[in-house]
Amino acid sequence: MAGINRHAKTMVATLVSNKRVGQYHQLILDVGGVVNDFRPGNFVAVAVGGDRSSMVLRRAFAISRISDRGAYGGTMEIIVAPHGSGSRWFCAQPEGSEIDVIAPLGQPFGIPTHPVNALLVGGGYGSAPLFGLAEILKDRGCTVDMILGASTAGKIYAPLEGKRAVNTLRIFTEDGSMGTAGRVTDPITELLAANRVDVIYSCGPMGMLKAISALTANTDVVHQCAVEESMACGVGICMTCVLPVADEAGVVTMKRSCIDGPVMDGALVQWDLVGQVLPVNE
Amino acid sequence: MAGINRHAKTMVATLVSNKRVGQYHQLILDVGGVVNDFRPGNFVAVAVGGDRSSMVLRRAFAISRISDRGAYGGTMEIIVAPHGSGSRWFCAQPEGSEIDVIAPLGQPFGIPTHPVNALLVGGGYGSAPLFGLAEILKDRGCTVDMILGASTAGKIYAPLEGKRAVNTLRIFTEDGSMGTAGRVTDPITELLAANRVDVIYSCGPMGMLKAISALTANTDVVHQCAVEESMACGVGICMTCVLPVADEAGVVTMKRSCIDGPVMDGALVQWDLVGQVLPVNE
Amino acid sequence: MSIDLSTTLGSAWFPAPVFTASGCASSGKELAQFFPLQEIGAVVTKSIMTKARHGRPTPRMAETPSGMLNSIGLQGPGIDAFLANDVPWLLEQKARVIVSIAGETVEEYSSLARKLRAVPGISAIEVNISCPNVENRGLVFACDPDAAHAVIDGVRRTLGGELPIIAKLSPDVTNIVEIAKIVVDAGADALALINTLLGMVINLDTMRPHLGGKTGGLSGPAIRPVAVRAIYQVHAAMPKVPILGMGGVATGRDALELILAGASGVSVGTASFGNPEAPIKVQRELAELLTARGFNSLREAIGFAHRVESQ
Amino acid sequence: MSIDLSTTLGSAWFPAPVFTASGCASSGKELAQFFPLQEIGAVVTKSIMTKARHGRPTPRMAETPSGMLNSIGLQGPGIDAFLANDVPWLLEQKARVIVSIAGETVEEYSSLARKLRAVPGISAIEVNISCPNVENRGLVFACDPDAAHAVIDGVRRTLGGELPIIAKLSPDVTNIVEIAKIVVDAGADALALINTLLGMVINLDTMRPHLGGKTGGLSGPAIRPVAVRAIYQVHAAMPKVPILGMGGVATGRDALELILAGASGVSVGTASFGNPEAPIKVQRELAELLTARGFNSLREAIGFAHRVESQ
Ligand SMILES: Cc1cc2nc3c(=O)[nH]c(=O)nc-3n(C[C@H](O)[C@H](O)[C@H](O)COP(=O)(O)OP(=O)(O)OC[C@H]3O[C@@H](n4cnc5c(N)ncnc54)[C@H](O)[C@@H]3O)c2cc1C
Ligand SMILES: Cc1cc2nc3c(=O)[nH]c(=O)nc-3n(C[C@H](O)[C@H](O)[C@H](O)COP(=O)(O)OP(=O)(O)OC[C@H]3O[C@@H](n4cnc5c(N)ncnc54)[C@H](O)[C@@H]3O)c2cc1C
Ligand SMILES: Cc1cc2nc3c(=O)[nH]c(=O)nc-3n(C[C@H](O)[C@H](O)[C@H](O)COP(=O)(O)O)c2cc1C
Ligand SMILES: Cc1cc2nc3c(=O)[nH]c(=O)nc-3n(C[C@H](O)[C@H](O)[C@H](O)COP(=O)(O)O)c2cc1C
Ligand code: FES
Ligand code: FES
Numbered sequence A, B: 001m002a003g004i005n006r007h008a009k010t011m012v013a014t015l016v017s018n019k020r021v022g023q024y025h026q027l028i029l030d031v032g033g034v035v036n037d038f039r040p041g042n043f044v045a046v047a048v049g050g051d052r053s054s055m056v057l058r059r060a061f062a063i064s065r066i067s068d069r070g071a072y073g074g075t076m077e078i079i080v081a082p083h084g085s086g087s088r089w090f091c092a093q094p095e096g097s098e099i100d101v102i103a104p105l106g107q108p109f110g111i112p113t114h115p116v117n118a119l120l121v122g123g124g125y126g127s128a129p130l131f132g133l134a135e136i137l138k139d140r141g142c143t144v145d146m147i148l149g150a151s152t153a154g155k156i157y158a159p160l161e162g163k164r165a166v167n168t169l170r171i172f173t174e175d176g177s178m179g180t181a182g183r184v185t186d187p188i189t190e191l192l193a194a195n196r197v198d199v200i201y202s203c204g205p206m207g208m209l210k211a212i213s214a215l216t217a218n219t220d221v222v223h224q225c226a227v228e229e230s231m232a233c234g235v236g237i238c239m240t241c242v243l244p245v246a247d248e249a250g251v252v253t254m255k256r257s258c259i260d261g262p263v264m265d266g267a268l269v270q271w272d273l274v275g276q277v278l279p280v281n282e
Numbered sequence C, D: 001m002s003i004d005l006s007t008t009l010g011s012a013w014f015p016a017p018v019f020t021a022s023g024c025a026s027s028g029k030e031l032a033q034f035f036p037l038q039e040i041g042a043v044v045t046k047s048i049m050t051k052a053r054h055g056r057p058t059p060r061m062a063e064t065p066s067g068m069l070n071s072i073g074l075q076g077p078g079i080d081a082f083l084a085n086d087v088p089w090l091l092e093q094k095a096r097v098i099v100s101i102a103g104e105t106v107e108e109y110s111s112l113a114r115k116l117r118a119v120p121g122i123s124a125i126e127v128n129i130s131c132p133n134v135e136n137r138g139l140v141f142a143c144d145p146d147a148a149h150a151v152i153d154g155v156r157r158t159l160g161g162e163l164p165i166i167a168k169l170s171p172d173v174t175n176i177v178e179i180a181k182i183v184v185d186a187g188a189d190a191l192a193l194i195n196t197l198l199g200m201v202i203n204l205d206t207m208r209p210h211l212g213g214k215t216g217g218l219s220g221p222a223i224r225p226v227a228v229r230a231i232y233q234v235h236a237a238m239p240k241v242p243i244l245g246m247g248g249v250a251t252g253r254d255a256l257e258l259i260l261a262g263a264s265g266v267s268v269g270t271a272s273f274g275n276p277e278a279p280i281k282v283q284r285e286l287a288e289l290l291t292a293r294g295f296n297s298l299r300e301a302i303g304f305a306h307r308v309e310s311q
Helices: A030-037 A083-089 A123-137 A186-192 A208-215 B032-039 B084-090 B123-140 B185-193 B204-215 C079-093 C104-117 C144-161 C178-183 C221-237 C250-260 C279-294 C304-309 D080-094 D106-117 D146-159 D176-185 D221-237 D252-263 D278-292 D303-311
Strands: A009-021 A025-028 A041-045 A057-064 A063-067 A073-079 A097-104 A117-123 A143-150 A168-173 A199-205 A224-225 A242-246 A250-255 A264-267 B009-021 B025-030 B042-047 B059-062 B065-067 B075-080 B098-105 B117-122 B143-150 B167-172 B200-201 B223-224 B241-244 B252-256 B261-264 C008-009 C012-014 C019-021 C063-066 C066-071 C097-101 C120-126 C165-166 C190-193 C197-200 C217-221 C243-246 C265-268 D007-009 D013-014 D019-020 D060-065 D069-070 D097-101 D124-126 D165-168 D190-193 D195-199 D216-219 D243-246 D263-266
Touching: A009 A030, A025 A083, A030 A097, A057 A073, A057 A123, A063 A123, A063 B117, A073 A123, A097 D252, A117 A123, A117 A186, A117 A208, A123 A143, A123 A199, A143 A186, A168 A186, A186 A208, A199 A208, A208 A224, A208 B204, A208 C120, B025 B084, B032 B098, B032 C019, B032 C190, B059 B084, B059 B123, B065 B123, B075 B084, B075 B123, B084 B167, B117 B123, B117 B185, B117 B204, B117 D060, B117 D176, B123 B143, B123 B200, B143 B185, B167 B185, B167 D080, B185 B204, B200 B204, B204 B223, B223 D165, B241 B261, B252 D146, C012 C120, C019 C279, C063 C217, C063 D221, C066 D221, C079 C104, C104 C120, C104 C144, C144 C165, C144 C178, C178 C221, C190 C221, C217 C221, C217 D221, C221 C243, C221 C304, C221 D060, C221 D069, C221 D216, C221 D221, C243 C250, C243 D216, C243 D243, C250 C265, C250 C279, C265 C279, D013 D124, D019 D278, D069 D221, D080 D097, D080 D106, D097 D106, D106 D124, D106 D146, D124 D146, D146 D165, D146 D176, D176 D190, D176 D221, D190 D221, D190 D278, D216 D221, D221 D243, D221 D303, D243 D252, D252 D263, D252 D278, D252 D303, D263 D278
Parallel strands: A117 A143, A117 A199, A143 A168, A199 A224, B117 B143, B117 B200, B143 B167, B200 B223, C019 C265, C097 C120, C120 C165, C165 C190, C190 C243, C243 C265, D019 D263, D097 D124, D124 D165, D165 D190, D190 D243, D243 D263
Antiparallel strands: A009 A025, A009 A097, A025 A073, A041 A057, A041 A097, A063 A073, A224 A264, A242 A250, B009 B025, B009 B098, B025 B075, B042 B059, B042 B098, B065 B075, B223 B261, B241 B252, C008 C012, C063 C066, C066 C217, C197 C217, D007 D013, D060 D069, D069 D216, D195 D216
16 A cells, blocks of 8 residues: 555646647646656646636546657646636646646556457547557557547547557447447447457446446456546545445445546446445445 | 716726836736826726636736827836735736736826926835826926835836936935935935925835825925725725825824825825724714 | 516515625725616615724735635714715615614614614615624624524514514524524514624734734635525525525626525625626626526525425 | 754644644555655544444535535544554554544544553544534534533543543634633643534536535635634633644645644645645745744744734
C-alpha cells in the first residue's frame, strides 16, 4: 500500500495545444519525462479556475495518449467535453497557459501477457484512452476491434492516427448522424455469441458499462471498465467516489473509484447497488 | 435623489491597452460614447476574477483620464496599483479582455465658475484623476500647481502629457529617490502662508487628506478631497463605506463615500471620528 | 407564452417572485438607476428602528471566499423620517414595499408595528429578529425561543389581522425548525430564511479583528447550502407556511434551488453589490429555467424537491 | 534562524502545528506519496467506529461556492481492523497520530476509548461528537449539552488521566461557548473547532437533493469566517483551553488567522482535496508569515488578536 499512486506528481504543466475536435477540445500538456510512467486508464486531476477560484476541487480527465518525443520531452493529450464551469474554463485556456495537474492517478487497464482478442468499447469522450491502449495491445500481438458510440456525430472522438492501431472500427450514433444508428451494445451481443472476444475494455457512461457487464455476465469474457464517479480528491483521501464492489469471496464493500479504480472488473461491480444504501454484512 | 448616479451604466468594456508604468499599470478601456458623462473625481467599479471567482465584490478605481477621440469612440484610463488579489487579477488581464465595469460613479470634483489658484495634491496613484482635473481647470483659466508624493519613485505617477496642464509640478518622495525628500504636506504650509491658494484638490491616502484638512482648518481655503474607504457595492446600497461628516449646521452623520463622495469637503469630514463609534445626537 | 411568476406570502400577492434583501437595497432609490423597481416582486427595505442610528464603526466589511462579512449595525434614519421620505417615494414608483423592522426590546417591535399599521400601500412587514435583546444580556431574539415568540406575538396583536408578518430567522441556532414553529404559532404568516451567519475575519496586518464591530454577518454564495438546508427543513416540517428564501442567490439557478427546496419567493442581497442589476437578472433567468423544465407557473415549482422524493 | 513551531494540546506535544483534518487524509498512506507525514504536527485519522461501516449512498459530494458538501457517513473498517493495520503503519512512518472516534451511543464512545487506552504511541484522541445519537431521536451529540457531557465524561473515565482528549464540536449550535464549557467540564483537555455546517444542494436536473444522504457537511474556505468566530469566542471565554482550529484553511495566511484568533494548532481538511500537499505547504507558509511578523515562536502568536485588543 505504500505504493499507492506511487508515480503521481503534482506539477505545473504548460498547455502546448488547444484544438476543437467536434464537440470536444483536444488539450496537449507538456509534462516532461514523467510521461513514461503514464499507462492507459490512468487519469489526471486538474485544478480549475485559477488562484482565487470559487471551485475548490480538481476535475478528473482520462489521459488519452502520451508522447515522449518531440519538442517537449513528454506530452499528454486529454479530450475534454465542455460540460460545466470547470471543464469550460479548462477548454477556454489559451495555449501557453500554466495548468496545475496531478498525474498519473489510478489503476490503469490490465495488459494481457499473451495475445488475445480484445474488444474496445468507448462511449463519447470515453474513447479517448482507448486509442493509447489499442497501440499497446497491438504491439503485444492482440487483435483489436473497436466500437464507439455517442448520441450524435459531434460526440464521436475517433482521430485518424488512432485508427491505425485497430483492426476494425465501428461507429454507432443514436441519431444516426454518423456510422450505424443504434447503441454500442447492439453489436456486442453478436460478437460474444460468435466467441470472437476474450477481453472487453470499456470506457464511457456508467449506463453503458453496466449494460456491457450484463452482457458478459456468465461468460468467460473479462470486462475491464473505466468507471466515472464524482471525485472530490482523486487521490484516495475523501471517500466520495465509492462504488459497491465484490471481492473474490463475494463480500461487497465500497471501493474508491479513484484509487481502486477507475479501471475495475465489470463482473465485480455491483451495478444495481450503485447509489443505494449497502446492506451490512456482519 | 432620483438622480443618484444618474449617468451610471453597467457595461462590458474591452481592455485596449495594459502598460506597466513604474509600480502601476496604466489600463485603457473602451467604453464608447458614455465617456462624455465622466467627470474628474468619478470612479469605476470593476468586477474581478472572472465568472466563477471567489471574489464577489467589485473593486473601485478612480477614472484617470478620458478620451472621446481615436479608434475607439471613447476610452477611459485608470491607474492601478497591484495590491491584493483583485487588483493583481486586473493588472494581469491581457489586452483584448472583456472587463465588466460600472461607471461613472460618485460625486466628481467641483469646478470653480471663475478662475482661481488651485493646488492639486496627489499621493501615490492618487495623482491619476488630478491630471484630467488639471486640464479642465486650466481651460477655465485657473492657475494650477501640483504637488505629488509617494514613499518612493516607482510610486509617483506623473505622465509627461499630464504635465502640460499644470503651471508648476513638485514631487516629494519619502526615501528621496525622486524629487525632494519629504512629504507633500511640507510645502503646503508655505503656500498657504503666502496666500497663494484658493482651492486644494487632493486625492491619496486618508492620512494625507486628514493632514491637509488640518492645515486648511480655520483658513478660507476650500479643500476638496477624494476619500478612499472600503466599498462593498460602490453604488450606495450597502452602507459599508461610511465616514462621519458634518452638515452645514454641524450635525455629524455617517455619509456614504461612494455616493455622497468620494469627493468631499475636507473641512466637514470628522477625521478624528473615522473608525469610531459615533456619539448619538438626540 | 410567458410563465405565471406570481406568488403570495400570507395574504400579500406579488406579480413576481424576486425581492431585494433587507439592507441590500438601501431605500430603493439607488437601485432605480439600474432597473425599474416595479418589475421585481417587492423592495424589502433595510431594517428600520424607532430612532435614527449611526451604526457600527468602520471597517464595516470584509470580503471572504465567495462571500462577505458586514457589520453595519442598522444605520438608518428612524421610523418617522423613513415613513415620511422613503415609503412614499417607493409607492410613487409603483414598487411593492415590504418594510423590515428591528428593535432592541419586545416593546420597540410593537411600537414600530403600531406606526406601520396606519400606512397605506405596504404589502407586508418583515420582522428582523436577528437583533440583540438589550433586556436579556444582548441575546439575539432569533436565538431565544421565548423572546422570538414574544416579539412576533406583540407585533401580531398590534397589527391586527391586516398586514402579513414575515418573521426573519437566524441560521445560528441548534434547531431552526423549532424557532420557525414558535414564531408561526405566535402569528407569523410567513418566514424569511436566512439571515447572515455570525463570522469574523482577523486582519493579518493589525493582527486583530478586521471589522470595527469585531464580528459580522456572513452572506453571499458561500452560505447558500446552509440556506437551502434551512428552507428544506422548515418546508418539510410546515409545508403550508410560505417562505421568503435568501442566502447567496446570484443567478436564476440559485433562485430555483431555493424554490425547489420550498421558498415561495427569493430575496437577492449580496449579489446586488457585485451587480446592481442582479435582482432583475435573477428573475429573468428564473423564468427561463422554470419554462425549460416544463413548469407552467412558479407555484408548481415551490417545494418540488420534496414532492419528487415521495413518489 | 528557524522559528519554534512546536505546540501542545493538553499533555501532548507536537513539533509542528499543522495537522490533517479527520476524514480528509484517509488512513495517511495516500498522502504519504506527496509529503513525509512526520513533518507535520500529526495525522488525525478519519473517525473510527466500533464496527465496519459502508457509509452513505452516493453521490456523496457536491462542490459549492468556495466549498463542498460531503455525506460520507463514516465509512470505515471498524476499530479492530483500524488498530491492526492503520495505526502501526503510521507509527512506523514516525508520524504522530491523533485517533478520531465516533459513536452512536454514549457507551460506544467509552468502549472505543477502552480499546485505545492500551495502544502505545498514540498522541491524543479526538472525540467527534457531531454524530447522531441513536438513543435520542438521532439528535447530534454536539448539539445536546447533556449528551455531549455524557460522551466526554464517559471517555475521560475510561481513559484515566493518560491520553489527552480533544472534543470536536459542531458550529450548528446556538451557543458554542456553552457546549465548549460543558465538555471541558466533563474532562476534555482541548477542543477541535469546527466540524462542518449542515447544508444541502438541490440538483437542478433531478430537481431533488443532490446528495444520496440529502444533507451534507459544508467545508472549505466558505466557512472560514465561521471557524474564526467560533475559535475567537471560545478562546475569549476559556483562554487556557487549547484549541485545534479548522475550517477552510488552505494557505499559511488562513492558518495564521485561526492561530491569532486562539488556535494552538490547525487542521487542514478540504484543501487537501484540491492539493494533497496542502498540509505541508500551509505549514511552510505559516512559518514564513510568523517570522515576517517578528514572532520567535508559534506560541507567542496563539490568541494574539485578543491581546493586542486589550492594550
Ligand atoms: C476518472 C474520470 C475520468 C474522466 N475523463 C474524462 C475525459 O477524458 N474527458 C471529459 O471530458 N471528462 C472526463 N471525466 C468527467 C469530468 O471529470 C467532468 O466532466 C468534470 O469534472 C466536470 O466538471 P465541471 O466543472 O465542468 O462540471 P460541474 O458539473 O460544474 O462540476 C461540479 C462538480 O461535479 C463533478 N462532476 C461533474 N460531472 C462529473 C462527471 N461526469 N464525472 C465526475 N465528476 C463530475 C466535478 O468534478 C465537480 O466537482 C472524467 C471523470 C472521471 C471521474
Ligand atoms: C473611490 C476609490 C478610488 C480608488 N482609486 C484607485 C486607483 O485609482 N488606483 C488604485 O490602484 N486603487 C484605487 N483604489 C483602491 C482600490 O480600490 C483597492 O486597491 C482595491 O480595491 C484592492 O483590491 P484587491 O482585491 O487588490 O485587494 P484586497 O486587499 O484583496 O481586497 C479585499 C477587499 O478590500 C477592499 N479594499 C482593499 N484595499 C482597499 C482600498 N485601498 N480602498 C478601498 N477598498 C479596498 C477591496 O475592494 C476588497 O473588497 C480606490 C479605492 C476607492 C474606494
Ligand atoms: C450589508 C448587509 C446589510 C444587511 N442588513 C440587513 C438588515 O438591515 N436587516 C435584515 O433583516 N437583514 C440584513 N442583511 C441580511 C440580508 O438581508 C440577507 O438575509 C443575507 O445577506 C443573506 O442573503 P445574501 O447572501 O443574498 O446577501 C444584510 C446583509 C448585508 C450583506
Ligand atoms: C469528506 C470529509 C470527511 C470528513 N470526515 C470527518 C470525520 O470522519 N470526522 C470528523 O470529525 N470530521 C470529519 N470531517 C470534517 C473535517 O475534519 C473538518 O472539521 C471540516 O471539514 C472543516 O475543515 P476544512 O474546511 O478544512 O475541510 C470531514 C470533512 C470532509 C470534507
Ligand atoms: S475521489 Fe477522494 S477518495 Fe476517491
Ligand atoms: S459602497 Fe455600498 S454604500 Fe457605499
